[in-house]
Amino acid sequence: MSNTLNSRFVEISHLVKEYPNPYGDDFRVIEDFNLTIKEGEFISLIGHSGCGKSTVLTMLAGLNEISDGGIILGNKEIDGPGPDRSVVFQAPCLMPWMNAYNNVMLGVKNVYPHVSKATRKEIVEHSLSVVGLADAMKKYPSELSGGMQQRVGIARAIALQPKVLLLDEPFGRLDSLTRMELQDVIIDILEREKLTAMIVTHDVDEAVFMADRCVMMSNGPKAGVGEILEIDFPRPRNRVEIFDDPKFFEYREHLLAFLEQRSHIKDASRIFTGGKTMGYVEKDEVEAAVAKMTKELLS
Amino acid sequence: MKLLSKIKYPLLKLIDISGFKVLDPPVRLMYGEEPEKQVRDILRYMLLPIVFVLACVVVWNVAGPKHKTKSGEVPTPSKVWTAAQDSTRFKNRENEKQAAFLVEGEVREQELARVKAELLKLEESAANLKAQSAEVTLKGQSEMDAKILPVKTRLDELKATLKLAKAARKEELVALADKVSQGSASGESLIALVEQDAAEYEKEKARLKSINDELDAIRDNPPAAVKKAQLDSNKIADEVQHYKKRIDYLTTGNRSMKVESAKEKELTAAAALKTSATGADALKQAKAVVSNRKKATSTLEQEYPRAATIYWQTWRSVATVFVGFVLAAAVAIPLGIMCGLNRIVMACLTPIISIFRPVSPVVWLLIFQIVIGAFFPDPDEHPLFRFMNHDNNPLAFLKTNPAMIFSACTVAMCALWPALVNTALGVSAIDKDHLNVAKVLRLGFWSRLFKIIIPSSLPLMFAGLRISLGVGWMVLIAAEALSSSDGLGKFVWDEYQNGSSQSFANIILACFVVGIIGFALDRFMIVLQRMVSFDDGSSTA
Numbered sequence: 001m002s003n004t005l006n007s008r009f010v011e012i013s014h015l016v017k018e019y020p021n022p023y024g025d026d027f028r029v030i031e032d033f034n035l036t037i038k039e040g041e042f043i044s045l046i047g048h049s050g051c052g053k054s055t056v057l058t059m060l061a062g063l064n065e066i067s068d069g070g071i072i073l074g075n076k077e078i079d080g081p082g083p084d085r086s087v088v089f090q091a092p093c094l095m096p097w098m099n100a101y102n103n104v105m106l107g108v109k110n111v112y113p114h115v116s117k118a119t120r121k122e123i124v125e126h127s128l129s130v131v132g133l134a135d136a137m138k139k140y141p142s143e144l145s146g147g148m149q150q151r152v153g154i155a156r157a158i159a160l161q162p163k164v165l166l167l168d169e170p171f172g173r174l175d176s177l178t179r180m181e182l183q184d185v186i187i188d189i190l191e192r193e194k195l196t197a198m199i200v201t202h203d204v205d206e207a208v209f210m211a212d213r214c215v216m217m218s219n220g221p222k223a224g225v226g227e228i229l230e231i232d233f234p235r236p237r238n239r240v241e242i243f244d245d246p247k248f249f250e251y252r253e254h255l256l257a258f259l260e261q262r263s264h265i266k267d268a269s270r271i272f273t274g275g276k277t278m279g280y281v282e283k284d285e286v287e288a289a290v291a292k293m294t295k296e297l298l299s
Numbered sequence: 300m301k302l303l304s305k306i307k308y309p310l311l312k313l314i315d316i317s318g319f320k321v322l323d324p325p326v327r328l329m330y331g332e333e334p335e336k337q338v339r340d341i342l343r344y345m346l347l348p349i350v351f352v353l354a355c356v357v358v359w360n361v362a363g364p365k366h367k368t369k370s371g372e373v374p375t376p377s378k379v380w381t382a383a384q385d386s387t388r389f390k391n392r393e394n395e396k397q398a399a400f401l402v403e404g405e406v407r408e409q410e411l412a413r414v415k416a417e418l419l420k421l422e423e424s425a426a427n428l429k430a431q432s433a434e435v436t437l438k439g440q441s442e443m444d445a446k447i448l449p450v451k452t453r454l455d456e457l458k459a460t461l462k463l464a465k466a467a468r469k470e471e472l473v474a475l476a477d478k479v480s481q482g483s484a485s486g487e488s489l490i491a492l493v494e495q496d497a498a499e500y501e502k503e504k505a506r507l508k509s510i511n512d513e514l515d516a517i518r519d520n521p522p523a524a525v526k527k528a529q530l531d532s533n534k535i536a537d538e539v540q541h542y543k544k545r546i547d548y549l550t551t552g553n554r555s556m557k558v559e560s561a562k563e564k565e566l567t568a569a570a571a572l573k574t575s576a577t578g579a580d581a582l583k584q585a586k587a588v589v590s591n592r593k594k595a596t597s598t599l600e601q602e603y604p605r606a607a608t609i610y611w612q613t614w615r616s617v618a619t620v621f622v623g624f625v626l627a628a629a630v631a632i633p634l635g636i637m638c639g640l641n642r643i644v645m646a647c648l649t650p651i652i653s654i655f656r657p658v659s660p661v662v663w664l665l666i667f668q669i670v671i672g673a674f675f676p677d678p679d680e681h682p683l684f685r686f687m688n689h690d691n692n693p694l695a696f697l698k699t700n701p702a703m704i705f706s707a708c709t710v711a712m713c714a715l716w717p718a719l720v721n722t723a724l725g726v727s728a729i730d731k732d733h734l735n736v737a738k739v740l741r742l743g744f745w746s747r748l749f750k751i752i753i754p755s756s757l758p759l760m761f762a763g764l765r766i767s768l769g770v771g772w773m774v775l776i777a778a779e780a781l782s783s784s785d786g787l788g789k790f791v792w793d794e795y796q797n798g799s800s801q802s803f804a805n806i807i808l809a810c811f812v813v814g815i816i817g818f819a820l821d822r823f824m825i826v827l828q829r830m831v832s833f834d835d836g837s838s839t840a
Contacts, residue, residue: 063735087739093732096833097754106750107740142833160740 009039009074009196010060010164016068017055029055031222033069035215042190043198044207046255047217047226048262053200054168056217060198061087061166074163083111086157090169092149094141100152101137104128104159111160127159128152130192131185147178151185158189165190167199171206179203180239183210191236204259208251209242216258221291226262229254304330318825321345374804379811382804390608392541397603399548403555411549418542425535432528439525446517454510461503468496557598565591609790609805611696613812616786618697620775620820623710624768630711631718631767632760636748638719639726639756656716660774664709664782671708675701702784709778714771721763725756758832765824772817787813 015033018026029052037043045053058064060071062081071078073085086107094103104124112120128137131151141149150170157165167186171179187210190197201207207214211231218226231251233242242248307330314322321344328337356376363373374382402410475492478484550556568587575581605611638645675681678701686692687699697703729752737747779788791809794802 061739063738081738081741083741085739087735089732089735091732093730093736095733095736095751095754097757098750106742106746110741110743110746140833156740 005039006074007038008036009041010035010037011072012036012056012060012069013072014069015056015059015066015071017052017059017064018067028222030059031224033224035225037196037198039196040194041196041213042211044211044214045198045200045217046202046204046207046214046259047223048219048259049202051217051219052223053217057087057166057168057198057200060164061085063087083160084163085166086160086162086164087166087168088150088153088157088170090172092141092146092153094149094152094156096141099138099140100128100133100144100155101125103141103152104156107156108159123159123161124155127155130158130189131155145178147174147182150174150178150182154182154185154189158193158195161193163196165195165197167197169200169202172202179206184239186210187237204252204255207255208248209237209239214251214255216255219262219290221288227258316826316829318822318829321348368803370798370803371800374807378801378804379807382801382808385801386609386805386808389606390610393605393608395541395545396548397605399545400552400554400603402549402553407549407553407555411546414542414545414549418539418546421535421539421542425532425539428528428532428535432532435524435528439522439528442522443517447514450510450513450517454507454514457506457510461507464499464503468499472496554598554601557601558595561591561595561598565595607785607790609787609809609812612786612790613816615697615703615784616775616779616788617816618694619703619707619779619784619786620710620768620771622703623707623775624714624764624771626707626711627714627767627771628718628764631715631763632722635719635722635760635763636726636753636756638723639729640748640752645723645727652716652719655712660709660713660778661781663712664705664778667705667708667712668782671705672701675704698785700784702782703786705782706775706778706784706786709782710771710775713774714767717766717770718760718763721766722756722760725759725763726752728759729755754833758828761824761828761831765821765828768820768824769817772813772820776813 012033012035015030016028017030018028021027033056035043045056047053055064059066060078062078062085066078078085094100095106098106101124104127105120108120108123112123115123125134125137128134131154133148133151133155136144136148139148141152144152154170170186171182174182183206186197186199189195199206199210208231214229214231216226216229217223229251232247233245307326310326311323314320314326324337324340324345328334328341360375360377363375366373399410399414472489472492475484475489479486479489551560565588568584568591572581572584572588575584634648638648675684678684683704684699684701687697688695733751733755734747737751742750775786776788776791778784779786780792781788783789783792787809791806794805794809
């Protein structure tokens with residue numbers, strides 16, 4: 001690895017995601033999304049639910065097709081999933097019929113087919129001990145708590161020794177204590193391995209505490225980058241110190257203000273759709289309604 | 300004590316896996332865990348069901364004999380139990396006869412002496428029993444005679460009076476007829492009298508019949524002691540018969556004895572050949588030498604012609620269903636996986652599945668008899684059967700034949716569908732998250748298939764296989780009955796056809812055997828299914 005860090009390590013330019021709509025124009029979720037990520041940088045992506053945060057992340061992971069625009073990672077355009085990017089999903093997505101060790105080994109075997117058995121074993125054991133599961137390698141997912149399962153998920157991702165770590169609301173289903181523990185685990189790993197990372201989150205505190213830059217997304221459809229907030233805290237970060245820092249509250253307020261402002265539009269959509277919440281109506285239905293409302297409000 | 304407490308939870312887990320949850324409370328009670336609750340559970344879920352089943356048996360016992368059929372009364376539980384015991388005795392006797400047939404040399408002589416001694420004892424007790432039974436019968440006969448006598452006198456009296464009445468009527472008729480012919484009486488009155496006479500005759504017949512019925516009823520119901528004596532003496536006569544047959548198999552019917560006698564005849568014929576006077580005589584002796592030589596070698600390979608017992612039929616059915624099931628699984632699982640993986644394959648197979656799934660096993664059996672039968676024009680010489688029925692093959696006792704193959708194929712054809720459909724469902728219903736993981740981990744096709752897709756669809760696959768085995772077992776019994784392939788189905792069919800006094804009981808016995816084995820097979824599959832199922836902890840994080 002070169003000593004000079006690449007300042008344009010990941011380049012997302014004019015990214016578009018469209019879903020086909022058989023009854024009209026194709027439905028654009030993401031439009032003109034531009035972002036450049038430095039090597040070793042930690043980006044948090046925040047926005048209202050349904051705005052397309054996860055869509056951006058899965059496109060970066062190669063799990064979701066890119067409709068237009070492109071993503072360049074280390075001078076190479078992304079085309080499908082690759083071993084240089086690994087993902088931690090919201091659900092741990094472990095194979096219930098394999099123990100923790102084998103779950104991690106599953107990926108290692110495929111990414112390092114030519115490495116000796118002993119080395120592979122070392123990689124797996126190392127990544128499991130990094131997440132604090134050295135003593136639970138032989139346990140099956142059903143024997144592990146939710147937090148421990150997610151630790152295995154993280155171990156599986158880092159065992160591939162990726163260039164970029166993608167975290168898709170990784171702590172969304174965990175209680176706040178476990179969440180804090182795992183945030184520290186991730187921060188430790190990134191510190192040590194000097195990884196580039198992107199986290200999608202709903203949690204404003206998490207977004208500020210973990211990231212170097214917070215990317216706030218505008219509401220969909222046709223979502224893009226709304227605003228970018230630089231988080232100027234030194235690393236390694238200490239939770240207590242940061243939570244006491246007045247700057248932390250400034251950042252927090254800023255993010256909240258941005259989200260608040262956006263949520264007015266959302267409220268309007270709720271009225272428009274007869275008071276139903278997002279969970280009960282089709283996502284595109286609501287978003288179409290939002291678009292219509294916005295148009296009416298503006299005219 | 301320590302061991303006992305150590306095995307508590309493994310034991311409970313075993314009970315859980317095997318699906319016999321009923322046994323859970325007694326085991327817990329044994330360990331003194333919440334005795335009140337366990338006792339309540341035992342009462343509710345163990346005792347009550349047992350009482351209910353017993354009540355059903357009682358109803359059967361009472362209601363069965365009330366229904367008279369062409370094959371006799373519906374047998375009671377005790378009759379079915381007797382049939383079961385008889386079947387076991389029949390099997391044991393076959394074993395004894397087979398052993399007698401095969402035994403050789405000194406052992407044979409010892410055995411013969413032993414059996415002869417036993418037969419002597421048996422005959423002694425048979426004679427005793429016969430004397431007793433004769434006494435009882437005599438006594439019963441006199442009892443019956445006493446009952447019959449008054450009825451009989453009544454009958455005779457009636458007959459006499461009726462005879463007189465008939466003669467009187469005849470006279471009256473003749474007299475009136477004469478008058479009519481002379482013109483002193485009208486034809487109408489004669490017709491009326493003839494009609495009256497016919498009506499009287501009918502009445503008399505009915506009276507006679509009712510008394511005769513009374514007599515028959517007395518004769519058909521000899522005293523219970525007589526019945527029992529008859530049954531006992533029949534039983535012992537049967538046993539004596541069996542011992543005689545055994546002695547037969549130990550002497551002239553014995554394999555080694557047969558071989559020896561053939562060899563002896565060969566020697567005498569050879570000796571006679573040397574001293575033969577005429578050419579014709581010489582030719583005759585030479586022919587005798589050849590035929591006896593041939594007989595000696597063929598007898599050496601001869602097997603005991605074992606009669607089919609219900610035990611053997613059961614084994615054969617289990618073997619047939621197993622073969623059919625394995626065939627079905629071997630076809631259904633790969634096809635199901637392909638269907639689940641690829642929508643085009645699914646689209647191609649859907650019409651075939653939809654059309655062939657509802658076809659009756661009877662139709663399949665007939666088709667297989669024709670189509671697969673073509674592969675075995677000469678079954679005795681076909682390598683498959685020669686291999687299966689070779690003396691050294693441990694499965695030779697199954698006597699594999701084409702009918703068995705047809706039945707197995709029919710089972711396979713009908714058992715195929717549930718396994719196929721469930722496997723396809725299991726594969727296509729795989730968690731999208733797992734597939735995403737596979738993509739991120741860059742798994743190739745084969746490792747995706749074997750590490751993710753197949754393990755995650757195993758529970759549904761086994762659920763399908765379980766249904767398949769149940770369907771297969773049901774189909775098999777019908778197929779065996781139709782194809783005359785030895786097995787429980789054929790047993791039932793043969794019993795239905797032969798219609799002896801115990802046939803009906805045997806059919807009901809077979810019904811229980813089929814049910815119990817079906818239940819055992821299902822349990823076995825449940826255990827397998829539970830063993831491959833995993834606690835899906837990932838989704839409940």
